[in-house]
Amino acid sequence: MDGNRQTDDADAQAKILVVDDEPGIRDMLSFELSSHAYKVVTAVNGEDALEKLRREKFHLVISDVKMPRMDGMEMLDAIKKLDPDVEVIMSTGFGTIETAVSAMKKGAYDFIQKPFNLDEILSLIEKALEKNELKILLGVYETSKAVLASIKLDELLPVMAKLSVQILKADDASIMLASPAGCLEVAASAGLSGADADKKKACLALGERVAGIVAQSKAPAIINGPLENDPRFHGIQSLSSISSSIVYPLILEGELLGVLNVNRTVQLEAFTAADLRHATIFCSQITQAINNAALYRRLEDKILEIQNMEAQLIQSEKLAAIGQLSAGIAHEINNPLAGIMGFAEVVLKSDTLSAQQREDIETILQQSKRCGNIVKNLLQFSRRKKGAEKPTQLLPAVDAALQLAGFDLRRAKIEVVKDVPPDLPAVLGDQGQLEQVFLNLIMNARQAMEGAKSGKLIITGSAEGGLVTLRFQDNGLGIAAENLGKVFDPFFTTKPVGKGTGLGLSISYGIIEAHHGALRVESREGEGAAFIVTLPACKEAPNGQL
Ligand SMILES: Nc1ncnc2c1ncn2[C@@H]1O[C@H](COP(=O)(O)OP(=O)(O)O)[C@@H](O)[C@H]1O
Numbered sequence: 238m239d240g241n242r243q244t245d246d247a248d249a250q251a252k253i254l255v256v257d258d259e260p261g262i263r264d265m266l267s268f269e270l271s272s273h274a275y276k277v278v279t280a281v282n283g284e285d286a287l288e289k290l291r292r293e294k295f296h297l298v299i300s301d302v303k304m305p306r307m308d309g310m311e312m313l314d315a316i317k318k319l320d321p322d323v324e325v326i327m328s329t330g331f332g333t334i335e336t337a338v339s340a341m342k343k344g345a346y347d348f349i350q351k352p353f354n355l356d357e358i359l360s361l362i363e364k365a366l367e368k369n370e371l372k373i374l375l376g377v378y379e380t381s382k383a384v385l386a387s388i389k390l391d392e393l394l395p396v397m398a399k400l401s402v403q404i405l406k407a408d409d410a411s412i413m414l415a416s417p418a419g420c421l422e423v424a425a426s427a428g429l430s431g432a433d434a435d436k437k438k439a440c441l442a443l444g445e446r447v448a449g450i451v452a453q454s455k456a457p458a459i460i461n462g463p464l465e466n467d468p469r470f471h472g473i474q475s476l477s478s479i480s481s482s483i484v485y486p487l488i489l490e491g492e493l494l495g496v497l498n499v500n501r502t503v504q505l506e507a508f509t510a511a512d513l514r515h516a517t518i519f520c521s522q523i524t525q526a527i528n529n530a531a532l533y534r535r536l537e538d539k540i541l542e543i544q545n546m547e548a549q550l551i552q553s554e555k556l557a558a559i560g561q562l563s564a565g566i567a568h569e570i571n572n573p574l575a576g577i578m579g580f581a582e583v584v585l586k587s588d589t590l591s592a593q594q595r596e597d598i599e600t601i602l603q604q605s606k607r608c609g610n611i612v613k614n615l616l617q618f619s620r621r622k623k624g625a626e627k628p629t630q631l632l633p634a635v636d637a638a639l640q641l642a643g644f645d646l647r648r649a650k651i652e653v654v655k656d657v658p659p660d661l662p663a664v665l666g667d668q669g670q671l672e673q674v675f676l677n678l679i680m681n682a683r684q685a686m687e688g689a690k691s692g693k694l695i696i697t698g699s700a701e702g703g704l705v706t707l708r709f710q711d712n713g714l715g716i717a718a719e720n721l722g723k724v725f726d727p728f729f730t731t732k733p734v735g736k737g738t739g740l741g742l743s744i745s746y747g748i749i750e751a752h753h754g755a756l757r758v759e760s761r762e763g764e765g766a767a768f769i770v771t772l773p774a775c776k777e778a779p780n781g782q783l
């Protein structure tokens with residue numbers, strides 16, 4: 238074995254620190270190891286060695302055990318404290334085997350005896366370097382295994398950024414994520430001062446600065462020295478404080494998720510091809526983690542959707558049961574009511590009635606009519622008559638409802654702001670029924686703003702993703718939290734007897750449901766309420782052109 242460590246890239250040269258007080262040994266090792274493609278730095282004693290280790294990163298230290306000032310054993314302790322990853326080979330003269338053994342107990346990789354057998358040294362160095370490499374990889378796997386257990390991206394990414402700094406022995410790192418808008422935003426960073434972190438908050442377009450270019454080309458980059466000299470990043474001003482960077486695209490199944498930036502600023506040591514290999518493995522872990530988090534989020538959304546559907550189902554079942562009950566009652570009441578009203582009208586025709594009697598019978602008629610209205614509502618609610626299914630424009634339906642409520646709204650001095658685009662996609666349904674829903678919502682809003690100083694009803698329309706949405710927002714009383722779940726229940730009302738039937742919203746709910754849409758409420762007590770109608774846009778008339 239010739240021990241020649243062939244490297245595919247000069248950058249990947251392993252760096253060895255030779256520590257010996259004898260100049261002859263330093264020169265010999267320096268010459269021999271350099272000729273085998275290692276980069277060698279020498280130190281004359283322990284203090285000198287520590288000084289150099291503090292400034293640069295070495296993969297391996299070969300040190301004499303016996304030296305003046307600080308001996309090899311003391312130095313070994315100090316080295317391991319400074320950088321536990323660096324491997325140390327101790328060299329000993331005859332008769333110091335015991336020292337060598339205790340050195341290994343303290344974490345030295347191995348020892349060699351003087352005078353040196355060069356082949357032995359080279360083979361030992363190679364093994365030590367392999368171990369060093371494996372240790373780093375193991376670190377990557379271990380840490381990322383732990384990290385992958387976490388699911389929430391906002392917890393995960395800062396840890397990932399910190400690990401990037403540790404594993405790649407960098408001074409700072411940031412993880413940028415591609416936003417839906419197509420630019421890169423810093424999602425987490427480590428090692429940056431507050432001001433620097435703020436500077437990096439900005440959103441980079443693809444192709445903009447180094448990260449943007451790496452994102453666009455999807456090719457990782459090591460950048461050493463000023464950017465001006467690098468043809469890949471022509472025209473980009475380098476940030477003066479950075480001495481070396483790795484910029485790595487995070488890609489999952491060909492799709493760009495973001496970019497990892499790792500920088501050395503304090504350390505002057507350049508990143509090597511070996512560092513890039515570590516970054517490759519580490520980035521695949523980050524990518525997996527981001528993907529896991531996204532899958533988890535989708536799962537959460539799904540769960541929420543199912544919960545919503547459940548709530549809707551319960552609501553529909555409740556409506557159906559009450560519908561049957563009220564249909565029965567309505568029929569029972571309808572006939573006697575017709576009798577009462579018929580006879581009252583007959584009596585009213587008589588000439589012998591006193592003024593007082595006439596007034597009393599008028600009251601009977603009036604109250605019976607109210608009963609009749611309630612029964613009519615009940616029947617409508619219970620039958621849930623299937624309406625027409627025609628492409629229907631929402632703006633005319635809103636306008637019709639506003640016109641019906643117009644007198645009431647003006648009397649209550651309510652300002653109405655209507656922002657419903659006329660080209661809103663049409664929906665498939667029954668204009669009359671939809672008008673009834675809008676009228677209910679408008680009248681409820683009006684009642685909730687009763688007596689308010691500056692009542693304001695805002696009606697907005699919008700369309701997105703095949704759905705048309707109308708929002709009725711008022712600044713009235715709002716709805717107490719404990720009532721939010723009840724407002725769509727039949728007969729639920731907070732209005733005084735005679736003022737509310739508690740049927741408006743449940744009827745509206747039923748109508749919107751029959752239109753394959755959804756009616757929901759957002760409100761807080763004292764802060765107004767918003768009722769939101771969502772309906773599927775009509776496919777036959779995508780632009781509302783009928
Ligand atoms: N815009 C609104 N602001 C505050 N509360 C509302 C609003 N709309 C409906 N509500 C609440 O929902 C209840 C039920 O409404 P609804 O079914 O229309 O019946 P009613 O209007 O006859 O009471 C109301 O009594 C009220 O408490």
Ligand SMILES: [Mg+2]
Nearest residue numbers: 677681741742
């Ligand atoms: Mg109502």
